[in-house]
Amino acid sequence: MELLDKIIHPPAGASADWTIPQRFEAYGEAEHRIWVTLYDRQARILPGRACDAFLHGLDALDLHGAGIPDFHRLNERLSALTGWRIVAVPGLVPDAIFFDHLAHRRFPAANFIRRADQLDYLQEPDVFHDVFGHVPLLTDPVFADYMQAYGEGGIRALGLGRLHNLARLYWYTVEFGLLQTSAGLRIYGAGIVSSRTESIFALESSSPHRIGCDLERVMRTPYRIDDFQQVYFVIPSLQGLLDLTIKTDFGPIYARLAEAPDIAIAAVAPNDKVLSRGTQAYARGLVDQ
Numbered sequence: 001m002e003l004l005d006k007i008i009h010p011p012a013g014a015s016a017d018w019t020i021p022q023r024f025e026a027y028g029e030a031e032h033r034i035w036v037t038l039y040d041r042q043a044r045i046l047p048g049r050a051c052d053a054f055l056h057g058l059d060a061l062d063l064h065g066a067g068i069p070d071f072h073r074l075n076e077r078l079s080a081l082t083g084w085r086i087v088a089v090p091g092l093v094p095d096a097i098f099f100d101h102l103a104h105r106r107f108p109a110a111n112f113i114r115r116a117d118q119l120d121y122l123q124e125p126d127v128f129h130d131v132f133g134h135v136p137l138l139t140d141p142v143f144a145d146y147m148q149a150y151g152e153g154g155i156r157a158l159g160l161g162r163l164h165n166l167a168r169l170y171w172y173t174v175e176f177g178l179l180q181t182s183a184g185l186r187i188y189g190a191g192i193v194s195s196r197t198e199s200i201f202a203l204e205s206s207s208p209h210r211i212g213c214d215l216e217r218v219m220r221t222p223y224r225i226d227d228f229q230q231v232y233f234v235i236p237s238l239q240g241l242l243d244l245t246i247k248t249d250f251g252p253i254y255a256r257l258a259e260a261p262d263i264a265i266a267a268v269a270p271n272d273k274v275l276s277r278g279t280q281a282y283a284r285g286l287v288d289q
């Protein structure tokens with residue numbers, strides 16, 4: 001019962017939808033400096049690596065290095081562009097709450113920032129991952145619609161008991177997606193663009209597989225939360241991703257997935273459109289990158 005209470009009820013001080021005040025005025029100088037350090041590192045490596053929509057969004061939001069952004073000011077710009085808003089939350093929120101926010105064009109962002117000794121890696125998303133990583137693409141009208149549709153789809157998947165499958169689609173698109181462009185592969189996933197090491201690894205390492213994105217294939221593939229991905233899925237365009245996901249009724253896919261086995265994380269399946277077949281040397285501990 002106590003466990004159930006913790007799952008259902010928001011922490012003290014949070015609203016029923018788990019939102020809290022950002023408390024912008026409470027950030028200290030050292031916390032703003034961590035944002036600036038992280039921002040500067042990414043700003044240096046992302047041109048030519050992140051997709052144009054992300055880089056444009058970064059400019060449009062004026063997230064430039066002044067420190068942790070004030071959500072009120074950010075929301076003025078963001079909502080004028082696509083109707084999305086950021087809401088502050090203490091950290092990860094329950095699935096149903098998360099999807100309800102997305103379905104209403106609200107993106108829940110943690111209000112805390114990582115410590116100075118966690119610049120390269122932390123397991124729980126902080127304000128840098130959530131805002132720098134996710135919010136620029138929410139200025140793109142197509143991606144903005146995808147995220148809302150995903151929220152609606154999440155509520156449905158939860159009801160059908162297939163959330164573990166749909167969560168993989170989020171992971172391999174929103175968090176770790178790559179995009180094919182005429183200039184070459186580009187990053188659009190928030191988990192990649194907010195990480196210096198993975199921004200380089202995802203595009204340049206010969207270790208991971210890079211495979212054309214197929215809905216059913218992705219939803220059968222587990223993922224790792226503790227290290228670089230072993231496989232990245234590549235979409236042809238953001239519009240292509242939106243069209244495919246909103247036009248496809250996932251009901252029959254979920255029914256098939258209930259019978260289909262998972263695909264091992266480092267496997268290449270017979271019907272895969274392989275863009276580059278990885279050596280998996282990093283995952284096997286043989287090389288540093």
Ligand code: PHE
Pocket residue numbers: 146149150152153154156169245246247248249250251
């Ligand atoms: N079309 C999906 C369904 O029928 C919903 C969805 C949309 C899922 C966009 C993910 C992304 O459930």
Ligand code: FE
Pocket residue numbers: 125129130133134175190191
């Ligand atoms: Fe994220």
